[in-house]
Amino acid sequence: MCAYGGVFAYAVEREHERxxxxxxxxxxxxxxxMLLGVLHRAEVELLVWPLGLLAAAYGVAIAVHGSGxxxxxxxxxxxxxxxxxxAAWSLDERFAIPAExxxxxxxxxxxxxxxxxxxxxxxxVVALAATSVGGGLAWTTVGAAAAVGVVAxxxxxxxxxxxxx
Amino acid sequence: xxxHVSPRLAGYATIAAAALAAGLALGRVxxxxxxxxxxxxxxxxxxxxxxxKLGGTFELDRxxxxxxxxxxxxxxxxxxxxxxxxxxxxxxxxxxxTDAKNPTAVRLPRGEPRTLDLPLRCDRWGAFVLGPxxxxxxxxxxxxxxxxxxxxxxxxxxxxxxxxxxxxLPPLETQVFVGNQLSRAKGxxxxxxxxxxxxPGDRLRRVNWRASARRGGLWVNEQHPERNTxxxxxxxxxxxxxxxxxxxxxxAVRAATSLAHRYLQRKDRVGLVSFGGFLSWLLPGxxxxxxxxxxxxxxxxxxxxxxxxxxxxxxxPRSLPPKALVFALTPLLDVRAAAAILDLRARGFDLxxxxxxxxxxxxxxxxxxxxxxxxxxxxxxxxxxARFERAGVPVVEWRDGVPLSVPLEEVAAxxxxxxxxxx
Numbered sequence: 052m053c054a055y056g057g058v059f060a061y062a063v064e065r066e067h068e069r070x071x072x073x074x075x076x077x078x079x080x081x082x083x084x085m086l087l088g089v090l091h092r093a094e095v096e097l098l099v100w101p102l103g104l105l106a107a108a109y110g111v112a113i114a115v116h117g118s119g120x121x122x123x124x125x126x127x128x129x130x131x132x133x134x135x136x137x138a139a140w141s142l143d144e145r146f147a148i149p150a151e152x153x154x155x156x157x158x159x160x161x162x163x164x165x166x167x168x169x170x171x172x173x174x175x176v177v178a179l180a181a182t183s184v185g186g187g188l189a190w191t192t193v194g195a196a197a198a199v200g201v202v203a204x205x206x207x208x209x210x211x212x213x214x215x216x
Numbered sequence: 217x218x219x220h221v222s223p224r225l226a227g228y229a230t231i232a233a234a235a236l237a238a239g240l241a242l243g244r245v246x247x248x249x250x251x252x253x254x255x256x257x258x259x260x261x262x263x264x265x266x267x268x269k270l271g272g273t274f275e276l277d278r279x280x281x282x283x284x285x286x287x288x289x290x291x292x293x294x295x296x297x298x299x300x301x302x303x304x305x306x307x308x309x310x311x312x313x314t315d316a317k318n319p320t321a322v323r324l325p326r327g328e329p330r331t332l333d334l335p336l337r338c339d340r341w342g343a344f345v346l347g348p349x350x351x352x353x354x355x356x357x358x359x360x361x362x363x364x365x366x367x368x369x370x371x372x373x374x375x376x377x378x379x380x381x382x383x384x385l386p387p388l389e390t391q392v393f394v395g396n397q398l399s400r401a402k403g404x405x406x407x408x409x410x411x412x413x414x415x416p417g418d419r420l421r422r423v424n425w426r427a428s429a430r431r432g433g434l435w436v437n438e439q440h441p442e443r444n445t446x447x448x449x450x451x452x453x454x455x456x457x458x459x460x461x462x463x464x465x466x467x468a469v470r471a472a473t474s475l476a477h478r479y480l481q482r483k484d485r486v487g488l489v490s491f492g493g494f495l496s497w498l499l500p501g502x503x504x505x506x507x508x509x510x511x512x513x514x515x516x517x518x519x520x521x522x523x524x525x526x527x528x529x530x531x532x533p534r535s536l537p538p539k540a541l542v543f544a545l546t547p548l549l550d551v552r553a554a555a556a557i558l559d560l561r562a563r564g565f566d567l568x569x570x571x572x573x574x575x576x577x578x579x580x581x582x583x584x585x586x587x588x589x590x591x592x593x594x595x596x597x598x599x600x601x602a603r604f605e606r607a608g609v610p611v612v613e614w615r616d617g618v619p620l621s622v623p624l625e626e627v628a629a630x631x632x633x634x635x636x637x638x639x
Contacts, residue, residue: 099227106231106250110238113246124246131231132253136357139224143358150321154301157323161356165260169253176252180245 054134055086055105058127062109065121078108086138095142102135120180125173129166136162217364219267225359229258257359265355267362268299268324274306274347274367281338283377289314289334291349291367298326300356306349310461311340311374340461341376341469343515345369375511378474379620384482385627387445387541388566395444395483405439412438445484446500446537449475449510450560452546452553453492456519457574462616464547464572469514471545471570471620476510488513489535491556493522497535528556528563541566547574548600561607568627569604569611576616 059079063072082104089097109127121127140158232255239247270293277288293302305319316334324330336346348365355361390399402409411427414434427435449472456465476486480502487500488510498506498513528536536542542565544557561567575594581587604611610630612623 096223098224099231102227103231103234106235106247109250110235110242110244110247113244114242121246124249125252127246128250128253131250132257135224135228139222139358146319148303148319148321149317150301151323153323154321157300157356158358165257165357166253168260169256172252172256173249176245176249180248 052083052086052090054130054137055083055101058105058109058130058134059083061123061127061130062105062112065109065112065123075108075112078104078111082108086134090138090141093142093145095139098135098138098142102131105134106131120177122177124177125170128173129170132169133162133166136166217267217270217362220361220363222359222361225258225261228254232258257357261355261357261359265360266297267360268295268302268353269297270295270299270302270324270351270353270362270364270366272349272351272366274349274370276336276346276370276372279371280373280375282375283338283341285338285374287336287338287372289336289346289370291332291334292329293322293324293332293351293366294327294329295324295353296327299324299353301354301358303352303354304332304349305351306334306346308336308346309342309344311338311342312344312346312372313337313339336372338374340466341374341515343512344372344374346372373512373515375515376470376473378477379470381474381478381621381624383621383624383628384475384478385541385568385624385631387447387539388631389539390443391446391485391537391539393444393485395442397443397445397482397484398440399443401441402438403441405441407440407442409438409440411435444502445479445482446487446540447475447479447484448487448489448500448536448540448542448565450542450544450546450557451488451490451492451514451517452544452548452550453490453494453517453519454522454550454553455547457547457549457577459577463577464549464574465517465519467572467614467616468545468547469517471572471614472514472543473511474620475543476507480504480507485537486510487535487537487540489531490514490517491526491528491531491553492517493520493524494518495526495530497531499532499534500537500540526552526556528559536560536563536565538564539566542568544569545572546570547572548597549574554600557604557609558607561604561609567609569609570623571601571611571613573613573615 062075062079082101085097085104086101088094089101113121232251235247235251235254239245239251272291272293275290281287289306291304291306293304300323301321302324303319303321308314308318314334314336318334320332322330322332347370348367351364351366353362386397390397398407411424412435414423414436418436422436424435424437451468451472453465456463472488479486483502485500485502486506488498490496490513496513496516498509501509542560544560544567546553546557546569548554548571557567557569581590601611610627612626614620614623
């Protein structure tokens with residue numbers, strides 16, 4: 052909830068003109084309520100929705116803000132990711148299975164490493180955007196291909212999840 | 217091994233795809249940055265995770281235990297490649313409990329077996345089959361999980377603790393075999409019974425010289441022979457009334473165990489008839505082996521709902537030997553059991569009814585209608601008891617928390633002052 056609150060506050064604070072503040076607050080607020088509901092009812096399947104809504108709230112804030120690159124975007128990305136992972140961890144703990152210290156440390160380490168890698172990747176994206184490489188069409192094509200690849204990955208994962216479950 | 221994938225993995229891929237698409241559409245690199253950790257997780261985790269190879273055994277340190285004793289269970293897990301998080305649960309029946317962590321989550325180092333010790337406290341008697349253990353292995357972040365069962369089935373018999381009975385109920389008639397029970401008849405034995413005039417054939421050593429000198433003729437001693445008893449434990453298994461893990465069947469099993477233990481100690485023959493929806497019997501026998509047979513059989517006694525009319529005529533004749541002392545352990549709730557007990561009395565068995573009172577296990581009446589039905593129920597039970605007493609059958613009530621020797625003493629008193637009726 053802290054990670055969610057931090058990202059939400061940052062998204063609201065980003066919008067200086069207050070043009071789309073109601074939309075940002077509404078999306079983020081609904082997401083916060085959904086996250087509370089997900090945590091309360093232990094519905095891990097719905098965990099993606101509050102994250103998506105907060106990402107949308109941030110997107111609205113960014114889109115309205117103007118053309119400048121937000122340098123805090125990697126932190127927002129990691130904040131969202133940590134929000135999801137920590138919520139999932141807390142849901143796992145609902146089963147009340149006492150774990151030994153090595154197991155808890157292993158998960159914390161893995162989460163930290165993945166968050167750091169995500170931070171690095173996001174920072175790299177922002178840094179690359181800040182440099183003027185040129186060739187806008189080429190970058191757009193690469194971006195579209197990456198988006199298609201990630202969608203395909205998502206579909207494949209969903210199918211595997213259905214087959215496994 | 218069944219594999220499960222967390223729905224958040226697909227969710228992360230969806231967020232990444234949506235953020236990338238939105239970034240492209242709006243021309244905002246920040247949204248692409250937002251997608252990065254999610255895309256990384258969705259791409260790296262499936263590639264990095266391998267299904268663990270798990271092996272394991274489950275063992276108990278013994279197969280038999282007494283109530284309140286502790287049995288050590290050991291669950292050994294191993295994985296040649298190691299496992300980051302292995303959750304283990306040993307399903308336990310309500311009668312067994314452990315202070316160890318169950319379930320628990322452990323880490324399995326590569327190639328090193330890990331043994332989890334679970335001291336099992338036997339809270340209540342019963343025959344159980346423990347294992348296999350339910351095992352779920354997960355990757356470090358919990359995206360993937362694999363479920364399996366490890367270890368075999370291990371039987372565990374928990375015997376009920378028996379009460380100390382200082383005095384046992386003597387039978388009206390003994391059997392012909394040698395035992396520790398003093399027969400009422402006269403014959404060869406140790407215990408002095410009477411003297412009588414000498415008759416041809418009497419041995420010289422039986423002559424009571426002091427009485428002969430005083431009476432002016434030959435008089436011989438007579439003794440009571442030592443014989444054994446056939447005891448049949450007649451268990452009414454039609455119904456059970458339970459409250460907080462205690463109930464009439466539980467008490468009946470405890471009483472039967474205590475009686476069997478003490479009578480077998482006295483070299484008597486003890487048999488068992490479980491009379492209920494499921495009928496079972498054990499022919500009378502003696503010795504420690506018979507005690508184990510009886511207790512093992514008692515552990516299998518269960519209440520099986522049945523509406524079939526059933527009488528003692530379905531029992532094999534050898535299960536109810538003539539002149540046997542029959543202990544009917546019954547809550548007097550089923551008319552079929554009551555009719556069977558009266559039938560036994562009519563057949564001339566030396567019968568004792570130990571009524572295991574269901575009253576302590578029944579909630580008190582809350583409203584006038586409940587109170588009325590409760591009183592009617594108690595009256596009907598009184599009427600049934602009176603019916604048994606009219607037939608010359610001693611009926612003693614045994615309540616939870618009262619030692620079994622108390623109702624047995626009541627029966628002894630009943631027999632002392634009442635002549636057995638001939639049905």
